[in-house]
Amino acid sequence: MVKPESDNRKIQMADIARLAGVSISTVSRALSGSTLINEETRARITELARSLSYTINLGAKNLRSGENRTVGVVIPYLRDNRQHVTDPFFLGMLDSLADQLTDQGFDLLFSRIEADTIDEVANWVDSGRVCGIIIIGQWGQHERLNQLARRQLPFVVWGAQLPQQMYCSVGSDNFNGGLLAAGHLLGLGRKRVVFMGNRDATEAQQRYQGYLAAHAAHGLAPDPALYLPSPFTEPKAQSAMTDFLRRGVAFDAVFAASDLIAINAMGVMGAHGLNVPKDVSVVGYDDVGMAAHSFPPLTTVRQPLDLAGAALVHCLLQVIRQGHADPRAVTTELVVRASTSAVSV
Amino acid sequence: MVKPESDNRKIQMADIARLAGVSISTVSRALSGSTLINEETRARITELARSLSYTINLGAKNLRSGENRTVGVVIPYLRDNRQHVTDPFFLGMLDSLADQLTDQGFDLLFSRIEADTIDEVANWVDSGRVCGIIIIGQWGQHERLNQLARRQLPFVVWGAQLPQQMYCSVGSDNFNGGLLAAGHLLGLGRKRVVFMGNRDATEAQQRYQGYLAAHAAHGLAPDPALYLPSPFTEPKAQSAMTDFLRRGVAFDAVFAASDLIAINAMGVMGAHGLNVPKDVSVVGYDDVGMAAHSFPPLTTVRQPLDLAGAALVHCLLQVIRQGHADPRAVTTELVVRASTSAVSV
DNA sequence: CTGAAAGCGCTAACAG
DNA sequence: CTGTTAGCGCTTTCAG
Numbered sequence: 001m002v003k004p005e006s007d008n009r010k011i012q013m014a015d016i017a018r019l020a021g022v023s024i025s026t027v028s029r030a031l032s033g034s035t036l037i038n039e040e041t042r043a044r045i046t047e048l049a050r051s052l053s054y055t056i057n058l059g060a061k062n063l064r065s066g067e068n069r070t071v072g073v074v075i076p077y078l079r080d081n082r083q084h085v086t087d088p089f090f091l092g093m094l095d096s097l098a099d100q101l102t103d104q105g106f107d108l109l110f111s112r113i114e115a116d117t118i119d120e121v122a123n124w125v126d127s128g129r130v131c132g133i134i135i136i137g138q139w140g141q142h143e144r145l146n147q148l149a150r151r152q153l154p155f156v157v158w159g160a161q162l163p164q165q166m167y168c169s170v171g172s173d174n175f176n177g178g179l180l181a182a183g184h185l186l187g188l189g190r191k192r193v194v195f196m197g198n199r200d201a202t203e204a205q206q207r208y209q210g211y212l213a214a215h216a217a218h219g220l221a222p223d224p225a226l227y228l229p230s231p232f233t234e235p236k237a238q239s240a241m242t243d244f245l246r247r248g249v250a251f252d253a254v255f256a257a258s259d260l261i262a263i264n265a266m267g268v269m270g271a272h273g274l275n276v277p278k279d280v281s282v283v284g285y286d287d288v289g290m291a292a293h294s295f296p297p298l299t300t301v302r303q304p305l306d307l308a309g310a311a312l313v314h315c316l317l318q319v320i321r322q323g324h325a326d327p328r329a330v331t332t333e334l335v336v337r338a339s340t341s342a343v344s345v
Numbered sequence: 346m347v348k349p350e351s352d353n354r355k356i357q358m359a360d361i362a363r364l365a366g367v368s369i370s371t372v373s374r375a376l377s378g379s380t381l382i383n384e385e386t387r388a389r390i391t392e393l394a395r396s397l398s399y400t401i402n403l404g405a406k407n408l409r410s411g412e413n414r415t416v417g418v419v420i421p422y423l424r425d426n427r428q429h430v431t432d433p434f435f436l437g438m439l440d441s442l443a444d445q446l447t448d449q450g451f452d453l454l455f456s457r458i459e460a461d462t463i464d465e466v467a468n469w470v471d472s473g474r475v476c477g478i479i480i481i482g483q484w485g486q487h488e489r490l491n492q493l494a495r496r497q498l499p500f501v502v503w504g505a506q507l508p509q510q511m512y513c514s515v516g517s518d519n520f521n522g523g524l525l526a527a528g529h530l531l532g533l534g535r536k537r538v539v540f541m542g543n544r545d546a547t548e549a550q551q552r553y554q555g556y557l558a559a560h561a562a563h564g565l566a567p568d569p570a571l572y573l574p575s576p577f578t579e580p581k582a583q584s585a586m587t588d589f590l591r592r593g594v595a596f597d598a599v600f601a602a603s604d605l606i607a608i609n610a611m612g613v614m615g616a617h618g619l620n621v622p623k624d625v626s627v628v629g630y631d632d633v634g635m636a637a638h639s640f641p642p643l644t645t646v647r648q649p650l651d652l653a654g655a656a657l658v659h660c661l662l663q664v665i666r667q668g669h670a671d672p673r674a675v676t677t678e679l680v681v682r683a684s685t686s687a688v689s690v
Numbered sequence: 691c692t693g694a695a696a697g698c699g700c701t702a703a704c705a706g
Numbered sequence: 707c708t709g710t711t712a713g714c715g716c717t718t719t720c721a722g
Contacts, residue, residue, distance in 0.1 A: 010471065012699060023709045028701060036707060055472035059404045059413075060699035063714045068404075073455075086634035091436040098457045107474070110418075110455040112443045126355065127400035128715090129452070234638040267640040289431035293579040295612040357715060368693045373717060381691060405715035408698045473699090 011054050020045050031056060068131040070107040071316060072124045073097055076115040076139045087232060087260050088288045093136055096309030104313060115139035122153050132316045138202055154320045156312055160202040161327040168325040170311045174203050177301040177332040178210020181255045181283040184334055186218045189343035190253035190281055196228040196265060197257025204257040211255055225249050230261055237261040241268040252280060259284035259291045259300055281340040296338035304330055356399050365390050376401065413476040415452040416661060417469045418442055421460040421484045432577060432605050433633045438481055441654030449658060460484035467498050477661045483547055499665045501657055505547040506672040513670040515656045519548050522646040522677040523555020526600045526628040529679055531563045534688035535598035535626055541573040541610060542602025549602040552630065556600055570594050575606055582606040586613040597625060604629035604636045604645055626685040641683035649675055
C-alpha cells in the first residue's frame, strides 16, 4: 500500500547514465558537485537531469552515505490541555524553524506529542528517521529531558536554562525580559504591578525573578497578593483575571507572561470598565503578530523568532557533531506600544 | 557531516538476529507481523527487540519495499505578504493534520514555500521523499495546481472547488457558510450587511455568493457599497475598516471572511465608539480558538478542523492509490455568540 | 516454518 | 578524469 500508481516509474541515475552514455558513478559525481570530473561532462549531465526533472532519491542516498538531513520538530501538549495548540507563538516558532532549516538544506519532520511520553521521540533518531530533534518547550519534563540527554539523544529544547541541566536549551533571556517589563512599568510610576502567569512554568518563573529584581532596583518589594496565577490558555487566563477583579485587590499595572494572556486580560478588564493604559498599564511577552494589533496595541517583550530559530538549529547541529552545546539565551527587547502609559498627575 | 557521533553505533536487525540465534530474514518476518513464523520465535525476537529498544530503519525499509509513509504538508505564502504566517487557522489545520497522519501511521514533512514557486513541491515526490502532498490553500495558483495534476503529482489542496479543476480539493462548504452567516444577520433584522474580505480569493468569493443568496432569499439585493475589500492580514484588515468608517457608509452588520478579519474589525469599530453587537453585529468565519474569547465573543461559521484534516488525508491516500479523488466539502455550522444580536426596537 | 541470496537507488573506495 | 565494485539495512522470492 501507499505505493504510487504503477505506470509512472520514477526516473533514476541509471536512466540518466544510459542517456548520457556514461557510468552511474559519473552521474553521481556530476550531480553531487565532485571536483574530479570534466566540466563539460558535468554540464551535459546536469542539463539532462534537469530536462528530465530528475531529483535524487534521498532515502537511498542517506542509506548509503549514512547521512541524514531531516530534523524532527515536536510541539508537546499537556493531556488535560489537549485539543489544538492555540498560542500563535508556536506557529511563529515553527515558521522560523522551517525557514532556517530549509535555508540550511534540512527537511523538517513535524509532530505533536503528549508531554509525558516525550521519550518516544528517541525512536525517530533510533530508526534513522531524523538526525536530531528540536523540542518546543520544556512542559515540566526537565527530568525526562535529562534522561534523554544521558542516552546521548541529539536534541535541543526551546525553553529556560535550569539547574543541573544536561541538555542544550535555547530560550529568550527571561530574567532580563521580566526586568525590562517590570522596570518599564515602575518607571512609568506604576506602583502595584500584577504578575500574571504560571510561576511553576520554568520560563515564567525566570520572568518573575526579573520582575522581582526590577522592584528591588526601585527599592520596592511587590505585595504577594499581586501574584496572579494563570495558565497559558485563553479561557483560563480570562477566568483568572475575572476572579482577580472580583477579589478587589488594588493594582495599576499587569505584566503577563505571554501576549495571549495579556490580550485576554485586557479584554476582561475592558469589559469591567477599566481603561488600558490609564487605569491599568499592561505589558505582555513574546511579541506575536497580534500584539501589534490588539486594542490597545500591546507593549511587550519581544522574543526574536528568527534569531531563536537560527540559534536552535545551530545548537542542534553542534550537539549532533560534537555531542554537546552550551545553553543559550537570545536577547530580548522591550517594544513599547499603547497599552502602557505614565500615571496621570 | 551531520552524522551522529561515531561511538554509539545503532543497533540493527543483524544484531538482533545474532543474539536470537536466527537469521536476519526471520527477524524481519517476526517484526513485520508475517504469518509464516513460529509464534514462539516471534515472541522471543519481539521481546529482544524491545529490550534493546530497537526500531527499524525506515530509510532502508522504504528503499527496499518501495513504500513510503511520509506526507508533505506545505503552507504557501505570498511574497509581498512574506514574514510569518499569523492566522491561527493554519496552526489549527496543521495540528489536525499532524494528529490524523500520526494516527494513520504517517510522518509529516512540513514546509513553507512561496506561492508562485509551488511547482517545486513536485521534487519531494520525485525524489521519493514523500508519497503525497497536502497543500494548505490555493493562493491564487489554480492553474499551476492544474499543471501539477496533469503531471500526475499525488496531492490534494485545502481550498475551494473551482471550475475546470483537475486536482482534488477539500474545503468547507463556503457557499453554505456564507448563506448561514448572512442569513443569520438578516434574520436578526439587520438590513445593511457589509461583506468584508477579498472576493478575488476563491474561498471568499464563494462565501460572498452565499451572502448574495441569503439576501435573495430575503428578497433583498445588497448595496454594492457594502462590499469592503480586505486582505487576510491583521494590519490590512484594520486599515480597511478604518477607511470604510471614514467613508461614512451606513451599515448595521459585518460578515467577515475570516475570524482574524472579524476580530480586527471589531477592534477598530470599538475604538470608533461603535457597539458590537448593538450598533453593528459581526459574524466571522473559521471558529479559531480566539473567536470564543474575543470581546465580545464572536459569532462565526465553524470549519471543523478535525473532519477537514481527516478528509484531506483520506483523499490524498485515494489519489495516491487510485490516481483520483473527487473534491469534497466539509459541512459548516453557525456558532452563535455575543457579537450578533437582533436589532433593538 | 526458516535460511540463503538478490537487490531497492545510490556513494565511495579502488583501479585504471 | 572515469568505470568497476562493494555494499548501506532491509524485504522478499526461492529453496529447503
